[in-house]
Amino acid sequence: MTKQITDFKLVESQGFGRSVLMRLRSEQVLPAIVPGQFVQVCVDGSPSTYLRRPISIHDVDVEQNEITLLVQQVGEGTRHLAALKVGDTINMVLPLGNGFSLPEKGEKCLLVGGGIGIAPLYYFAKVLNEKGIRPTLLLGGKSQSDLLRLADYQRFGETFVTTEDGSLGEKGFVTMHSVWRNQDFDKIYVCGPKPMMKAVAKLADEKGVWCEVSLENLMACGLGACLCCVEDTVDGHVCVCKEGPVFNIRRLKW
Amino acid sequence: MTIDLGRGLVLRNPVMTASGTFGYGEEYTDFVDLAQLGGIIVKGTTLHPREGNPYPRMAETASGMLNCVGLQNKGVQYFIDTIYPRIKDFDTNVLLNLSGSCLDDYVKGAEMVDALDKIPAIELNVSCPNVKQGGMAFGVTCAGISQVVAEVRKVYHKHLMVKLSPNVTNIAEIALAAEAAGADSVSLINTLMGMAIDAERRKPKLSVITGGLSGACVKPVALRMVWQVAKAVKIPVVGLGGISNATDAVEFMLAGASAVEIGTANFIDPAVSAKVAWGINEYCERHGFQEVTDLIGALEC
Known part of the structure; x- marks a missing residue:
C-alpha cells in the first residue's frame, strides 16, 4: 500500500x-x-x-x-x-498502519467505541455496510455530549449506548451493557481509552470471542522508524504505528 | 557533488540519514528515492538482541523531542540474515550503526559486519545515552574512546566513523582521541541528555526518566561542536543535530562538516532528506561554488 x-x-x-x-x-x-x-x-x-x-x-x-x-x-x-x-x-x-480485519459475510460483529475512540468505527461501519454486513454498535461516553453523530452511526446498524452519568442509554461502562447478556457475537472490534479496551478484551477473552483493539500509543514518526510507540506483545516490543494500531488481543500481553 | 570520506566511503552528495530516524530505509521508500541520498545509516545494532526500554519512550519538547528507546534491535546476526539481503542493493551507501555494552561486543559485531560486501562503513555508536552499560560510557572519556576505537580498528578494515556524544566537557579532545586510535571520520552530535516532567501527575514523562534530546532545538549546540571538532581534527567530520532544511545543512558544512546527517526532521517531513540534497546543490549554484566540497569550512570569521 x-x-x-x-x-x-x-x-x-x-x-x-x-x-x-x-x-x-x-x-x-x-x-x-x-x-x-x-x-x-x-x-x-x-x-x-x-x-x-x-x-x-x-x-x-x-x-x-x-x-x-x-x-x-x-x-x-x-x-x-x-x-x-x-x-x-x-x-x-x-x-x-494496519486497519481492522474484515469479517466474513454472515459473521456477527460488535463494534465497541469509547469517547473519541468512536471516530474510526464510523468508516468501519460504513465499509461493512457496503459489503452487506450490518454490525451492532456499542458506544460509550462520560455523558450524552460525548456521543457525537449518534444518528449517523445508527444508520449502519443496531446501536446501543452507555453513559457514565446516565444521561443517555444505559448508565455505566460499555462492559456493563445488557447487550453482552442478550446477544452473542463472532467478532468484536474495540477503540477507546486503554482501560476500557482492556475491560472489553477481558470480557471477549472470557467468552472466547475473537477480538481486535486499536491502540494509540505516543508516537513520533508513524512509520516504524523511531521505535517510540512500542507495545509489549508475545513477539516482544512492536511498533503500534507499523504493526498496529489494530491488534488481535491474543497478541497483546494484557 | 561527490564527497570522499576516505577508506572507500564515497558519497554522491553530502546528505545521509541518521541512525534511528530512518529505519532500514525501507520505511521511507514511498517518500524518498534513496538514489538521491549520499547514504543511509541504519538503526543502532548490537551483537545481541535488545528489547529496549519500556514504554513510554518519547516526549515532545519545545522544537524537539526526547527519546529513550534504548537500542531496541534484533542483533547483528539477525541483521545479516534477514535485513541485509533486503537492503544491500539499495542505490546508496548503507552504513550500519554499531553499538555495544562491552568491548568484546563491539569487536565481535565489527568483525561480523566487516564480512558484508555492501556495507562500506560502520558508524560506531559510543554515545547512546539510553543504555545502562557501555554506549555512552565509552564515548565520554578519552581513554574509553581510544580503547574501543583501537580494538575495533584491529578487526574492521573498511571506513570507521565514530559517533560522538555531546555530553562531555571538551568534545574536541574526545574527537582527537578517536582520530589517534584509528577513526576514519567522526560524526556528531548524538542526542543531548535531558528529561521531561508531567507536572499534573508529578511523574517523569519517560519510562527511564532521562532520555536524549534531538530536533531543531539542539542545532546551535551541534553547530558549535562541529566547528570546534573540525578545527581540531584532520579526518572528515560529519555534522548532525537538528538539521531541518538545506540552509541548516549548509551551515554545518561552512562550520567544517564534510557531510551531514538528517535525523528527527525525517519524522516531520519524510521526504526532507532528498529536499536537503537538492537544496545544497541550489545553494552552490546560487553562490558560485563549483564543488560542494568548496563549502567545507568556508565560514569567514
Missing part, C-alpha cells in the same frame, strides 16, 4: 463541543484506505507542536478525494487544528 505525503484543503469544519469534524479534500487521488488506519497531521505554528499528530480516519469519500477527521481537543496541537478555517491547507502523511 503506497503512502502519500499530501496537502489537503479544509472544505468543512463543524464543532461538536470539545471536538471538531474536519472534512479535507486532496488534489491528488487518494490511496486505498482500510478502516482503522490513521494519518499523521502536520500542525504548523508553534514550537510546542513540533511533531505530527496521529489521528484516526473517521470517513473517506473516494469520489471526492476527501478524508474526514473527528478531532477531540486534548492539547495544543489538536486545539490548533480545531481553529483552522475552511480553505486552510493541512499536510498529512497517509495511510498509516
Whole structure:
C-alpha cells in the first residue's frame, strides 16, 4: 500500500463541543484506505507542536478525494487544528498502519467505541455496510455530549449506548451493557481509552470471542522508524504505528 | 557533488540519514528515492538482541523531542540474515550503526559486519545515552574512546566513523582521541541528555526518566561542536543535530562538516532528506561554488 505525503484543503469544519469534524479534500487521488488506519497531521505554528499528530480516519469519500477527521481537543496541537478555517491547507502523511480485519459475510460483529475512540468505527461501519454486513454498535461516553453523530452511526446498524452519568442509554461502562447478556457475537472490534479496551478484551477473552483493539500509543514518526510507540506483545516490543494500531488481543500481553 | 570520506566511503552528495530516524530505509521508500541520498545509516545494532526500554519512550519538547528507546534491535546476526539481503542493493551507501555494552561486543559485531560486501562503513555508536552499560560510557572519556576505537580498528578494515556524544566537557579532545586510535571520520552530535516532567501527575514523562534530546532545538549546540571538532581534527567530520532544511545543512558544512546527517526532521517531513540534497546543490549554484566540497569550512570569521 503506497503512502502519500499530501496537502489537503479544509472544505468543512463543524464543532461538536470539545471536538471538531474536519472534512479535507486532496488534489491528488487518494490511496486505498482500510478502516482503522490513521494519518499523521502536520500542525504548523508553534514550537510546542513540533511533531505530527496521529489521528484516526473517521470517513473517506473516494469520489471526492476527501478524508474526514473527528478531532477531540486534548492539547495544543489538536486545539490548533480545531481553529483552522475552511480553505486552510493541512499536510498529512497517509495511510498509516494496519486497519481492522474484515469479517466474513454472515459473521456477527460488535463494534465497541469509547469517547473519541468512536471516530474510526464510523468508516468501519460504513465499509461493512457496503459489503452487506450490518454490525451492532456499542458506544460509550462520560455523558450524552460525548456521543457525537449518534444518528449517523445508527444508520449502519443496531446501536446501543452507555453513559457514565446516565444521561443517555444505559448508565455505566460499555462492559456493563445488557447487550453482552442478550446477544452473542463472532467478532468484536474495540477503540477507546486503554482501560476500557482492556475491560472489553477481558470480557471477549472470557467468552472466547475473537477480538481486535486499536491502540494509540505516543508516537513520533508513524512509520516504524523511531521505535517510540512500542507495545509489549508475545513477539516482544512492536511498533503500534507499523504493526498496529489494530491488534488481535491474543497478541497483546494484557 | 561527490564527497570522499576516505577508506572507500564515497558519497554522491553530502546528505545521509541518521541512525534511528530512518529505519532500514525501507520505511521511507514511498517518500524518498534513496538514489538521491549520499547514504543511509541504519538503526543502532548490537551483537545481541535488545528489547529496549519500556514504554513510554518519547516526549515532545519545545522544537524537539526526547527519546529513550534504548537500542531496541534484533542483533547483528539477525541483521545479516534477514535485513541485509533486503537492503544491500539499495542505490546508496548503507552504513550500519554499531553499538555495544562491552568491548568484546563491539569487536565481535565489527568483525561480523566487516564480512558484508555492501556495507562500506560502520558508524560506531559510543554515545547512546539510553543504555545502562557501555554506549555512552565509552564515548565520554578519552581513554574509553581510544580503547574501543583501537580494538575495533584491529578487526574492521573498511571506513570507521565514530559517533560522538555531546555530553562531555571538551568534545574536541574526545574527537582527537578517536582520530589517534584509528577513526576514519567522526560524526556528531548524538542526542543531548535531558528529561521531561508531567507536572499534573508529578511523574517523569519517560519510562527511564532521562532520555536524549534531538530536533531543531539542539542545532546551535551541534553547530558549535562541529566547528570546534573540525578545527581540531584532520579526518572528515560529519555534522548532525537538528538539521531541518538545506540552509541548516549548509551551515554545518561552512562550520567544517564534510557531510551531514538528517535525523528527527525525517519524522516531520519524510521526504526532507532528498529536499536537503537538492537544496545544497541550489545553494552552490546560487553562490558560485563549483564543488560542494568548496563549502567545507568556508565560514569567514
